[in-house]
Amino acid sequence: MEKDRIIKRLKDIRAKDPKFSDGRIIASVSTEPFDFAVEAFKIFSDTNALDVNIFPGVKQLEREVIDWFGTILKNQMIDGYITTGGTEGNVAALFVAKKLNPGRREILVPESAHYSIKRAADLMDLKINWVKLDENFRADIGDIESKISEKTLAVVATAGTSSLGVIDPVEEINSLCDDIFFHVDAAFGGFVLPFMENAPCIDFSLENIDSITIDPHKMGMNLIPAGAILFRDKSYLKKIKISPSYLSFSTNTVSGSRSGGAIASVWATINYLGFDGYRRVVKECMENTRFLCREIDKIEGLEVVKKPDINVVGIRIRDMETAYSRLVERGWDILADSRSGSLRVVVMPHVTKPVIRNLIKDMKEILAGD
């Protein structure tokens, strides 16, 4: 096929699916990437972060990105790398934990954890001992305490659960993990909490946190694929080092070849926004989250499942299944969480007040039977 026809065909196909700016995608954890971040990807689209001998420039960019994470997560000594997303980050963390303690097999995981933890456990034959949730949908600290044993390989906490945006009691869990690997899955909240006033602490200043997953392609506003895994100790990643006979270097990542473009785009996005930029983004998302909650409170038949910790809102709606179908019919990308029996709205930067007003209007009409 000719180049021009290929591009035309792709543009036609893309045009049929929604854009974030259409104001209908309200259950996604991604948002529109910046044009210049896509341009950054393009500049490095021919590079491979695996080939450090050929592309030292990519290595330098990645080091600067990891150092920046060290700053926002309060430890300049961390090590880590840019993953393809949260799943690889969570797999890498538990893989390292397994290497550090090969005899242990059980991980304590809150029922609200991201599915990738289950995926990682399944891959690695780790046994999940599920931790109950308390009345605020947080990991129950008493349940964790009672379940920790000499079999425990790791404890997992989530900073920003997928269904309700809940922050597990990371500080309290930290105090239980003097001798246990503690992994915080902050894939979503890692780009929210460090930029929020009076936020609960989920960073490396808590001395028992061994690893943190934090995803630039979620609230970091970067394009996909761009996650990150960070380790407190520089020796940790060496536990998964592989040195192929035909390479003059070794690799400490779960994946092999890695997109230099993805790394360049993260570098571009975090350098553009910086600490102040992300603070503004988070402030606005949280204002809109509170606005959404206030609007919900005004309407009979709608209820906020719990006051949100961050910019994810669970909404109970009368006759949920019908309401869900009607919202989808009206073009909303919304998701229903079967566990909590609620609709999920992720108040990403593109979910602005006008979008929220439209949503509330439609919900009202649906409740009124229109």
Place this chain on the structure above:
Amino acid sequence: MEKDRIIKRLKDIRAKDPKFSDGRIIASVSTEPFDFAVEAFKIFSDTNALDVNIFPGVKQLEREVIDWFGTILKNQMIDGYITTGGTEGNVAALFVAKKLNPGRREILVPESAHYSIKRAADLMDLKINWVKLDENFRADIGDIESKISEKTLAVVATAGTSSLGVIDPVEEINSLCDDIFFHVDAAFGGFVLPFMENAPCIDFSLENIDSITIDPHKMGMNLIPAGAILFRDKSYLKKIKISPSYLSFSTNTVSGSRSGGAIASVWATINYLGFDGYRRVVKECMENTRFLCREIDKIEGLEVVKKPDINVVGIRIRDMETAYSRLVERGWDILADSRSGSLRVVVMPHVTKPVIRNLIKDMKEILAGD
């Protein structure tokens, strides 16, 4: 930082590292992606292949890509998905094998296999029973036959080894695998052999092959990240299905979020080149491979390790360590394989006759002590 400064800084950093067109990168399995493939990535850079409800267009493109693989690999019934690269493909294959036969733990792996097989085994607690190589550096078929037992979960073969480009005896191994999962890692050779005259068969027409890894971002000439894993049976991927409570759909991939841009770029590249285009690419790479071998044969102190099956050449050179250092000093990206004691040249599309002539000239001078 301002956008313009970010882009300028990135361009400066990129300019310091080599381009494929410089003619010095001769040990990489990647090549320069097409401009329109990067453009295709850009058009879909805001999409996520995980969110099939939001972006059905991406799902359609991926289906068309997998169907195309079905055509070149001779089975229209296959299932599969675009991975982030060969490692994820090999992990997914062995993960499915493990799910199909949870009681078995041992995999038979030729000593020349890609390091990601070791990585996958390590992740999943599979025991590798290493298969010896025969005098042609191929997996020894007698050794495989003697090692197959009721413990065997899977047999792995490589179609294009990383160090010497060797094709394992896939057809003979196939005949031993009536009741055993057989995975072919054709990450490199999958985009070579189907387009070559009189090539050994490595496709699904061999009825015991259960899965094939094939990487668009290697000889497929696509940008990174773009691998692929293919399964003979549509039920296989369902074995690793996860259905998160908060999603209205399930996911059958090892990774979670996946770049729609990567899928669009693969779609663009394969539709541009098509069967005839790849045949031309492979023909030229093989001509250049033979040219390189002929030039090597003319020079005292140089020797081709073995007549190459595909466009990877192992070169024995007198006093290899010195020669390797001298070549690196002269700006060559070349790799030394410690196992076979040889330098590795991958004759990618950018490794043209002038590049080969320069390399031979430098090798001659180094051998002459210049």
